[in-house]
Amino acid sequence: MDTDVLIVGAGPTGLTLANELRLAGVPAVLVDKLAQRSTLSKAGGVQSRTQEAFDQRGLLEPLLATGNYPIGTAHFAGITLPLTRDRHRHPWRSIPQVVIEGFLEQHLAAQDIHVLRDHELTGIAQDEDGVTATFARGGVVRSRYLVAADGGRSTVRSLLGAEFPGRPGTMTTVAADVRLGGDDQAMTHARSEDGHWVSVFPLGTDPQGRPLRRLALGGPGRSLPREVPVTEDEIREGLRAVFGSRVRLLELRYARRITNAARQAARYRHGRVFLAGDAAHVHLPIGAQGMNTGIQDALNLGWKLGAAVHGWAPEHLLDTYHTERHPVAAAVLRNVQAQSLLMDQQGARDPDLTATKELFAALTGLREVQYHLDDMLSGMGIRYPIPGAEEQPLVGLPAPSRDLGPVRSHELLRRGRGVLIDPDDRFAKVAARWQDRVDRTGQGADAEPMLIRPDGYVCWAGNPDDLEPALGHWFGEPR
Template sequence: MDTDVLIVGAGPTGMTLANEFLMTGVSTVLVDKLPQRSDLSKAGGVQSRTLEGLDQRGLLEPLLATGDHPVTTGHFAGVPLPHDPDRHRLPWRAVPQVVIEGFFEQHLAARGLHARRNHELVGLVQDDDQVTATFANGATVRSRYLVAADGAHSTVRSLLRAAFPGQPGTLTIIAADVRLEGADPSTSHTWNEDGHWAALFPLGTDPQGRPLRRLVLGGPGRSLPREIPVTKDEIRHGLSTVFGSRVQLSELRYARRITNASRQVEHYRHGRVFLAGDAAHVHLPLGAQGMNTGIQDAFNLGWKLAAAVHGWAPENLLDTYHAERHPAGAAALRNVRAQSLLMDWAGTRDPEVLAARETFRALAQLPDVQNHLADLMSGMAIRYPMPGTGLHPLVGRPAPDLDLGPVRVHELLRSGRGILLDPADTHAKVADSWSDRVDRAGQGADTEPMLIRPDGYVCWAGTDNPEPALAHWFGEPR
């Protein structure tokens, strides 16, 4: 073997996964077909659950220290979803994808892992023991496992001939990074009577401290073929149509056309090859869910592949990646489709769509509805399927960030190991049998006993014996 894991694609998903492997001592090769990192911002927001995951790896504070990344709000179909600190510890942040990629590139390089650029995958063969990948530049890499994080047009997915069912793109809209004059900072989504609309999201500031925005434009006549370049005049006309003369374009940094295609692979695992991020699911970029869902794929898969490499993974642990993340990806696709309908992306002004939208806006003011939507868009609504019946309400959900006295739960998870919270100090003997992969903590703390996986999800809680859960998720006792 040349390496334990080969990661194809050095975007947010691939680099998050590479960091997981570095932390757990798994040898890793990270490749990308591009000669250098993209300077396109692409996604622009980081949701609460992703921020928690970064915090659980000690990466959040250094990431936010890279520049001005203001707190922002999520939305569902253009209806703002204010942050509730009693429900979500960390509010959304405006951190462009280009910043996240640059941060991870430096973080990985400081630890000795550099992406191998100009590596275009052209061949892939696997057997019972390894995966052999060949590249257009003549390189060959043999690995125990391979992860495809190579985007919506994944070469790995094509070489696997993996089914990618769903809805093809039927229209395009414009997404651009801009600097504007006259735009209200509180403005997010605006529609006019003719069906033209604009959405504005913060992207921090430029080196001169001037605010940057992500601008999205749609409506009648806006849907043009993806290959047609977006011009400044087209952006100016779109702004004028929606805002009149009060909002002016000062600078256009980049613009592209995006489609409403919605697809998901049938299987996230193909033997020793795993699909993650946009290689596994694509949809309209609403709420940065593509990037955030991909990063969560990486957090879920990383510790499981590390367990397999180190030899303690229980049977079927790797299969739980598909069992847990495929439904999460499908849920993202469903809510994006619902949002695109309610937002009338095509600008049809269909009376039935408008009536549904007004009804939805009224419902979205109800606290319970708003909480549900905020959980959905923040990534906090996910509850992974877990074995057993009558499960504790915490099981399958993100672990609460409890104060354990000298430390908090998110700080304990920076080890990349499992955590057994044992407030009554009754499980020392059991925990000792898994002490090479699970840390025991929380003795004397005011909390319930619980077992937390390395990805920050609770897999056991309550007063019964934790030994079956330890064996199920962390393998045979040593």
């Protein structure tokens, strides 16, 4: 074997996975077909759960220190959810994808892990022992496992012939990175009476300290073929149709047309090859849910691949990647399709749709509705089908951060290992059998006992008799 894991694609998903494998002590090779990293912002928002995961790895503070990334308010279909702003430890933030990619790539480089660029994959073949990947320039890499993190038009997925069912794009909208001038209060979700609409989100500032914004626009007659270039005049016309003279374009940095295609791979695992990120699911980019879902794919898969390479993974463990992550992305596709419909992106102004949105907007005034939508959009409501989830409120959910005296519980996950919180030292003898892969702490007299997987999800709480089976289920036979 040349390496244990070959990661194809150096976007947020691939870079996050490379860092997870580094923590697991697993050699990996990370390749990308681009000769240099993209400078386009692409996605622009980071969910609470993704920030929590970065914090669990000690990466959030240094990431936030790289610039000015404003806190935003969650929205569903352009309807703001103000009651959710302070619900979670880490509120929604606007951090461009290009910043996250640059930060993660530099972090890996500091650990002597470098992206091999200008490596275009042309073929893969797998057998019972590993995967052989060939590249356009004649290179060959042999690995135990291969992970496709190479985007919505995944070469790996194509070479596998993997099913990618769903709906093709039926329309396009414009997405652009811009500097705007004029009325700051107007720069939000807005719609004209004739169906034209504009959405504006903060993207931090440029090196001169000037505010940057992500802009999306659409409406009647604005769904043009994807290959038609977006012009400054088109942006100006779209702004004028909604804001009049209150908002003007100062600078267009980048623009593209995006479609509402919605597809998801039927299977995330194909033998020794796994699909992650946009290679596994694509949808209209609303709320940066694609980037966040991809990062969380990597967090789920990384420690499991590490366990398989080190030889202690239970037989079922790698299969849980599909069973846990496939439903999550399916739910994202559904909420994005619902938002797209309610936003009336083609400006049809159907009276039935207008009535539906008015009713929905009224319902979002209810605290319970806002909290439900926030749990869905923030990622904090994800609950994996983990044994015991039916009986124990914490099991299957992201682990809460608890004060354990000298540290908080999330800080214990920075080694990428399992964590047993055992405040009464009741389970020291049992935990000692798994001490090579699970850390135990007796700190925090008021904390409830819980077992946390390396990806930050609770896999046991409550019944003492269930702890040893849970350790075996997730961390294999003890040594």
